[in-house]
Amino acid sequence: MKKVIFWFIFITVIVSGCTGNIPVAIDINATVESAVSEALAANKEFISQEILDYSQNMQNTQIAGQIDQKISNALSDMKLTVESSRIEQLTATPTLSISSNTIDGCTNRFQYVSDVTFPDGSMTLPFTTFTKSWYIQNTGTCTWNSKYNIVYYSGDNVGTAKSFPLFSSDKIAKPGESVIASVKLNAGEGHNNDYTTYWSLQSDDGEVFNGGASQNIPLSSVFHVGSQYNFYENLSGAICSDDTGYFYCGSSDKSAGRGVAYYESNPTVESNYAGQPAIIIAPPLSDGGKTSVTFGPVRIPKGTWLRASISCRPNAPLCNAKVRLYVQVEGLTPQIATESQEFNDGFVTEWNVQLSDYGYHEQDLTYTFEVEAIGGADKDDEIVFQVPRLTDKAPIL
Numbered sequence: 001m002k003k004v005i006f007w008f009i010f011i012t013v014i015v016s017g018c019t020g021n022i023p024v025a026i027d028i029n030a031t032v033e034s035a036v037s038e039a040l041a042a043n044k045e046f047i048s049q050e051i052l053d054y055s056q057n058m059q060n061t062q063i064a065g066q067i068d069q070k071i072s073n074a075l076s077d078m079k080l081t082v083e084s085s086r087i088e089q090l091t092a093t094p095t096l097s098i099s100s101n102t103i104d105g106c107t108n109r110f111q112y113v114s115d116v117t118f119p120d121g122s123m124t125l126p127f128t129t130f131t132k133s134w135y136i137q138n139t140g141t142c143t144w145n146s147k148y149n150i151v152y153y154s155g156d157n158v159g160t161a162k163s164f165p166l167f168s169s170d171k172i173a174k175p176g177e178s179v180i181a182s183v184k185l186n187a188g189e190g191h192n193n194d195y196t197t198y199w200s201l202q203s204d205d206g207e208v209f210n211g212g213a214s215q216n217i218p219l220s221s222v223f224h225v226g227s228q229y230n231f232y233e234n235l236s237g238a239i240c241s242d243d244t245g246y247f248y249c250g251s252s253d254k255s256a257g258r259g260v261a262y263y264e265s266n267p268t269v270e271s272n273y274a275g276q277p278a279i280i281i282a283p284p285l286s287d288g289g290k291t292s293v294t295f296g297p298v299r300i301p302k303g304t305w306l307r308a309s310i311s312c313r314p315n316a317p318l319c320n321a322k323v324r325l326y327v328q329v330e331g332l333t334p335q336i337a338t339e340s341q342e343f344n345d346g347f348v349t350e351w352n353v354q355l356s357d358y359g360y361h362e363q364d365l366t367y368t369f370e371v372e373a374i375g376g377a378d379k380d381d382e383i384v385f386q387v388p389r390l391t392d393k394a395p396i397l
Contacts, residue, residue, distance in 0.1 A: 134181050185223075227393060281385065
């Protein structure tokens with residue numbers, strides 16, 4: 001009888017241990033809408049840091065879905081010579097040791113695919129906090145869960161923390177699946193400084209592992225702290241919304257009548273000039289429809305200008321929209337820093353706003369670009385924001 005009781009207790013413990021941490025299915029859309037609604041309930045005019053953080057998680061999930069369709073092509077283009085060159089660049093002494101790559105019969109391994117935000121070589125202003133994201137594929141045999149982390153490995157220690165969760169919720173990534181890994185980085189205080197920082201993955205058992213077939217290629221972020229912050233390089237971390245609600249920053253799909261906000265490398269503007277990177281923003285297809293794209297917070301030193309060239313598309317006779325820039329100090333009401341009306345007149349409007357004129361400097365600010373349709377919305381109401389940026393370079397008058 002005692003043996004029966006013993007085996008009953010033993011089997012019960014084993015079954016409980018195997019089923020206690022099964023990942024659950026999550027309705028991402030419902031979760032996001034619920035959290036955003038609650039955060040905005042107290043004051044709809046404010047965009048808090050919590051919403052900015054939550055939006056980044058939402059963007060990461062949506063970006064992963066978009067890139068999954070292109071993952072096989074991206075991987076086929078990757079060359080082993082690229083891996084070799086990155087290995088040669090690792091000169092800093094690692095701060096973490098790499099442990100055995102096999103735990104409980106499975107192997108942890110990943111492959112870097114591409115940068116998602118803030119590609120290597122980007123420039124940012126001093127004191128800026130930004131999110132660096134990489135797209136990676138699980139090329140091992142272990143299933144990644146919510147206990148996996150991205151951890152500082154070597155190079156410049158510029159992270160806001162030494163470790164960040166790989167997932168923001170109880171998700172998993174099976175072998176062969178791809179995910180976005182993100183860390184938050186701080187720019188230094190001096191101008192003309194270059195930073196290189198390396199990051200690894202850490203499993204739920206504490207194993208630290210890098211990318212590539214030999215697990216010796218960590219994730220990297222290489223950036224320059226100088227005189228400019230480019231909004232178009234940070235679109236995936238922005239908050240995009242229209243009259244209906246929030247949408248994916250990067251969407252150019254107007255089939256449902258929603259607003260859009262996406263990047264183009266060299267769109268042509270009304271003056272028929274092309275060749276500069278831009279953000280394209282269009283209102284939803286409704287009378288007086290508005291689309292807003294919010295970035296930040298980004299700290300600016302004294303003497304910073306917000307500059308951009310604004311225009312309709314060429315050959316868009318029905319283009320007619322109000323374009324505004326809002327600047328907001330956290331906890332205060334957003335203020336209009338500049339606005340213009342864009343229509344098909346053959347000209348480009350230059351935005352040159354010295355933020356110190358409004359008392360904005362040495363502060364963490366959010367920046368909202370808003371496009372409002374005039375006289376009824378139309379597919380022509382696409383506004384081109386060429387090289388929207390924060391810079392210490394004054395315009396040449």
